[in-house]
Amino acid sequence: MYLSKRKLTPEAVKRAAVVATVLLVVLFTVIFVAFWSIQVVRHQTYWDLAIRNITRRIDLPAPRGLIVDRSGVVMAENKINFTLYLVRENVTDMEKTLRRASFFSGKSAAAVRETVARYEKFASFYRIPIQSNVPQGTVIFIQSRQDEFPEFEIDMEPSRTFPLAESAAHVLGYVSEIGEAELAALPPGSAYALGDRVGRSGIESQYEAFLRGVKGQQTVITNSVEKVQQVSGVADPVIGDTVVLTLDMKLQRYIEDLLGEEGGVVGVMDLASGGLLALVVKPSFDPEVFSSELSRDEWLAISNDPRKPLQNKFLQGIYSPGSVFKIVMALTGLQEGQLAPEATVFCSGSQVFYDRVFHCWNPGGHGTMNLYSALQNSCNIYFYNLGRRLDIDTIARTARLLGLGEASGIDLPSEKTGLVPDSAWKLRALGQRWFPGETISVAIGHGQLNVTPAQMLKLIATVALRGRMPQPHLLQRIEQRGRTVREFTPRFTRVPIAEENFERVIEGLFRVVNEGGTGRAARVDGLDICGKTGTSQIITKENPQYQRLTREKRFMPHSWFVSFAPRENPRLAVVVLVENGGDAGSIAAPLAGQVYRRYFRDEEGLR
Amino acid sequence: MKKDYVKFFDKGAFAMLLLLALAGILLVYSAGHSTHETHYLKQMAWLGVSLLAFLAVFSLKSEFVFRNALAAYLVLLAVLALQIVMGVTVARTRSWFRLGGIGLQFSEFVKVPLAVCLAKVLAQAESLDARAFLRTLALIFVPVALIVLQPDMGVSFILCGFVPLVLLLKKVRPALLVALALLLAGGAFVSWHGLLRPYQKERIVSFLDPVRYKDSSGYHIIQSRIAIGSGGLAGKGYLQGSQSRYQFLPARHTDFIISVIGEEFGFLGVSLLFFLFFVLFYRHLRFNFQNDEEFYFVYLFNGLILFQFLVNVSMAIGLFPVLGITLPFVSYGGSSLLSLFIGEAVIFRIKINEYLT
Numbered sequence: 001m002y003l004s005k006r007k008l009t010p011e012a013v014k015r016a017a018v019v020a021t022v023l024l025v026v027l028f029t030v031i032f033v034a035f036w037s038i039q040v041v042r043h044q045t046y047w048d049l050a051i052r053n054i055t056r057r058i059d060l061p062a063p064r065g066l067i068v069d070r071s072g073v074v075m076a077e078n079k080i081n082f083t084l085y086l087v088r089e090n091v092t093d094m095e096k097t098l099r100r101a102s103f104f105s106g107k108s109a110a111a112v113r114e115t116v117a118r119y120e121k122f123a124s125f126y127r128i129p130i131q132s133n134v135p136q137g138t139v140i141f142i143q144s145r146q147d148e149f150p151e152f153e154i155d156m157e158p159s160r161t162f163p164l165a166e167s168a169a170h171v172l173g174y175v176s177e178i179g180e181a182e183l184a185a186l187p188p189g190s191a192y193a194l195g196d197r198v199g200r201s202g203i204e205s206q207y208e209a210f211l212r213g214v215k216g217q218q219t220v221i222t223n224s225v226e227k228v229q230q231v232s233g234v235a236d237p238v239i240g241d242t243v244v245l246t247l248d249m250k251l252q253r254y255i256e257d258l259l260g261e262e263g264g265v266v267g268v269m270d271l272a273s274g275g276l277l278a279l280v281v282k283p284s285f286d287p288e289v290f291s292s293e294l295s296r297d298e299w300l301a302i303s304n305d306p307r308k309p310l311q312n313k314f315l316q317g318i319y320s321p322g323s324v325f326k327i328v329m330a331l332t333g334l335q336e337g338q339l340a341p342e343a344t345v346f347c348s349g350s351q352v353f354y355d356r357v358f359h360c361w362n363p364g365g366h367g368t369m370n371l372y373s374a375l376q377n378s379c380n381i382y383f384y385n386l387g388r389r390l391d392i393d394t395i396a397r398t399a400r401l402l403g404l405g406e407a408s409g410i411d412l413p414s415e416k417t418g419l420v421p422d423s424a425w426k427l428r429a430l431g432q433r434w435f436p437g438e439t440i441s442v443a444i445g446h447g448q449l450n451v452t453p454a455q456m457l458k459l460i461a462t463v464a465l466r467g468r469m470p471q472p473h474l475l476q477r478i479e480q481r482g483r484t485v486r487e488f489t490p491r492f493t494r495v496p497i498a499e500e501n502f503e504r505v506i507e508g509l510f511r512v513v514n515e516g517g518t519g520r521a522a523r524v525d526g527l528d529i530c531g532k533t534g535t536s537q538i539i540t541k542e543n544p545q546y547q548r549l550t551r552e553k554r555f556m557p558h559s560w561f562v563s564f565a566p567r568e569n570p571r572l573a574v575v576v577l578v579e580n581g582g583d584a585g586s587i588a589a590p591l592a593g594q595v596y597r598r599y600f601r602d603e604e605g606l607r
Numbered sequence: 608m609k610k611d612y613v614k615f616f617d618k619g620a621f622a623m624l625l626l627l628a629l630a631g632i633l634l635v636y637s638a639g640h641s642t643h644e645t646h647y648l649k650q651m652a653w654l655g656v657s658l659l660a661f662l663a664v665f666s667l668k669s670e671f672v673f674r675n676a677l678a679a680y681l682v683l684l685a686v687l688a689l690q691i692v693m694g695v696t697v698a699r700t701r702s703w704f705r706l707g708g709i710g711l712q713f714s715e716f717v718k719v720p721l722a723v724c725l726a727k728v729l730a731q732a733e734s735l736d737a738r739a740f741l742r743t744l745a746l747i748f749v750p751v752a753l754i755v756l757q758p759d760m761g762v763s764f765i766l767c768g769f770v771p772l773v774l775l776l777k778k779v780r781p782a783l784l785v786a787l788a789l790l791l792a793g794g795a796f797v798s799w800h801g802l803l804r805p806y807q808k809e810r811i812v813s814f815l816d817p818v819r820y821k822d823s824s825g826y827h828i829i830q831s832r833i834a835i836g837s838g839g840l841a842g843k844g845y846l847q848g849s850q851s852r853y854q855f856l857p858a859r860h861t862d863f864i865i866s867v868i869g870e871e872f873g874f875l876g877v878s879l880l881f882f883l884f885f886v887l888f889y890r891h892l893r894f895n896f897q898n899d900e901e902f903y904f905v906y907l908f909n910g911l912i913l914f915q916f917l918v919n920v921s922m923a924i925g926l927f928p929v930l931g932i933t934l935p936f937v938s939y940g941g942s943s944l945l946s947l948f949i950g951e952a953v954i955f956r957i958k959i960n961e962y963l964t
Contacts, residue, residue, distance in 0.1 A: 007733070020888065022890050027913070031917070031920055031921075036876050040839065046837040047836070053830075053833065085642055223641075
């Protein structure tokens with residue numbers, strides 16, 4: 001035999017076999033038990049995990065609800081937008097891909113690289129949006145060569161479009177993509193995801209919850225790299241509700257044309273409901289540019305425009321009310337018993353109060369004035385004298401009763417409150433007591449007094465309704481598949497000022513327009529329009545350069561005209577503010593007159 | 608005599624071998640099905656080669672095999688050393704050697720000659736004295752060191768399995784055991800701080816807490832357990848395993864092939880596979896050997912397959928670190944299959960030697 005002799009005893013060999021057999025049985029038993037515990041005992045747990053591995057729920061975007069005017073004119077709707085996506089996991093040569101993406105999107109390669117870098121933390125299969133509004137030609141080019149460009153995907157999604165372009169843009173607001181920081185700030189379980197578009201301002205933001213609709217969901221089976229293998233279930237998205245506004249787009253567009261290139265605000269209220277028939281803010285912008293991704297330059301051009309086209313000046317523009325405030329002064333004096341309407345004051349063009357000379361706007365003086373003629377001619381001297389008799393805190397209290405110093409409550413976001421100064425405010429804000437001389441300035445609507453056009457419209461509407469203060473609003477109703485789910489019910493609150501006092505002020509306001517007063521240019525034959533002009537100085541008349549500077553447009557004062565018609569059973573209230581418009585009587589008042597002419601002519605035509 | 612070959616050949620054990628290899632091809636096909644891979648075709652070719660090699664080695668006299676084992680062992684060491692100097696790099700290791708378009712993993716072939724050499728050392732000594740013990744350790748750790756440098760942690764770890772097998776088969780003085788323990792501790796320390804790459808260390812650590820590493824190395828263990836557990840009692844059906852089909856399961860055709868069985872054929876399929884292994888081992892336990900070398904070889908080689916089997920299966924259910932160890936006979940890998948069939952051929956020959964004389 002080869003090599004060694006046999007030394008192991010048969011017993012030892014037998015023992016080895018027995019030990020080995022026992023060892024085998026023990027080891028196999030352990031393995032069996034281990035597999036039994038995983039496969040049979042804990043089967044359900046692992047089964048669920050396996051299912052969770054492969055099923056994904058994909059959100060299907062819901063089309064946004066429409067926004068229409070009172071007669072159904074579509075103001076905001078949806079169109080199909082082709083979006084180009086880049087999927088990093090399918091990229092073979094990133095440089096080449098960036099060049100292609102740049103070619104397809106028209107953006108620079110650096111800009112595309114920046115976009116891709118923002119999604120660095122996302123899984124490589126995530127679809128990075130590169131460009132929306134891809135032209136149809138590019139879509140066809142890429143889709144027909146999908147095997148050449150596996151890293152690109154094109155998807156259709158509804159995109160917000162505004163068929164009336166700049167018209168009523170401030171009312172509508174705009175829609176743009178939700179940011180990462182915003183998403184992080186949302187509570188968990190919110191309906192939003194990265195890439196969703198959300199209402200940013202105006203009605204789009206105010207009624208976001210109704211407009212956004214309900215996302216659909218697709219359940220799909222995916223593999224370990226999230227490639228969809230099959231679709232296992234679909235829940236269709238539900239379109240958002242239709243928001244019907246009180247606006248009358250025919251009137252709105254008419255006023256937009258009237259205002260032309262002037263900057264300013266025109267608000268028209270239906271006094272029966274408080275609903276706005278028109279809300280024109282100029283300059284305007286095209287909200288659709290925000291629907292797709294905005295380039296940095298585009299954004300800077302809009303946000304740095306000195307004319308602030310994005311600002312809704314109706315509720316965010318802060319101005320001194322000028323002579324419009326004389327309405328509040330008159331009501332305060334009457335209500336406090338400090339003013340007899342027929343009592344006269346002599347206006348010589350200027351008067352000294354507290355060792356300082358105060359001027360009337362008419363240097364020649366108005367002569368003898370009572371309340372009606374003082375309102376009619378907007379005589380400063382008359383109201384200076386009223387201001388001297390009244391306490392600033394009393395004036396402020398009445399002003400607040402009439403809605404100044406607080407938001408008008410219109411259904412639009414980010415409204416400013418303006419400022420009604422009083423002694424407590426001054427002590428708090430400036431650490432000084434109130435000087436009686438300041439009350440003289442406030443009496444003609446200057447000083448620290450600040451208002452928004454929305455407040456002025458609410459004020460004149462309250463006067464028109466003899467103390468019934470309307471709630472201004474833009475929403476008429478919300479419809480879900482043709483069914484009204486929410487409707488605005490007009491709300492009026494009673495201001496604690498006697499009706500007769502309003503009648504007296506209205507007499508003055510009637511004369512402003514119809515008896516050769518400062519607002520005579522607003523006169524429309526056969527219509528009793530009542531109104532009040534106002535001039536909001538940019539620089540004070542005390543400025544030695546006043547005459548020279550006010551020849552420049554940007555230093556010209558803003559012109560106000562607040563009005564309503566008819567005098568009895570009033571139906572319409574209008575606020576006009578023309579920025580740097582100069583003399584209110586010659587620009588703001590005639591504009592209001594044309595609004596009435598147009599409105600009542602149309603109404604007449606309906607009859 | 609030809610008739611005796613057929614008559615006394617252990618047809619039962621051979622059937623187990625064939626069934627395991629065929630099951631392997633079936634599973635390798637399933638593992639690569641979704642990604643259109645053709646590993647199963649290569650594996651079929653390798654099975655053919657292995658069967659031919661089996662016949663060739665089976666026809667050799669055991670005496671011849673045992674006489675030339677040392678030479679084969681030394682030639683393999685030389686090849687491994689050469690590979691380290693000029694090997695090609697495949698998947699971070701140099702263990703694959705390309706030979707006319709076919710990848711050969713020489714480290715796998717060390718198993719058979721090393722088992723023979725160890726058997727000879729064990730047969731010569733009544734009990735292991737210091738010198739004989741050092742010889743066995745040298746026989747084991749020289750190739751282990753070379754394979755570590757490849758680096759191929761899986762195969763080198765499996766070859767270390769010879770150490771406990773030697774200790775089970777021969778008495779060793781306690782002092783030597785203590786020395787060995789110190790040596791292993793030292794080796795472990797050096798490996799951890801000097802040899803192991805971060806990804807290899809992470810694999811070992813992640814086994815202790817797979818959920819913490821679920822996005823990196825713990826992922827393998829978690830997905831493998833999900834595959835096996837979701838298979839349940841009867842499995843999801845051939846080619847129907849979602850873990851495998853949708854590529855959640857890593858290394859499906861190699862290290863985690865048992866998870867494919869577990870998912871698609873369930874506990875019943877796994878049990879059947881275990882039964883095949885059990886029968887194969889059991890049938891090799893009892894035979895009439897002509898000398899001690901044969902006894903030691905059969906026990907060492909079977910013990911090594913059992914060790915590899917246990918490590919692979921434990922790894923798939925998270926009871927052992929993921930070290931890149933395949934399931935013998937079943938996993939994809941031509942060199943491994945060929946090497947195992949050569950070793951089995953030696954065993955089958957030993958088992959009929961008594962009837963041939």
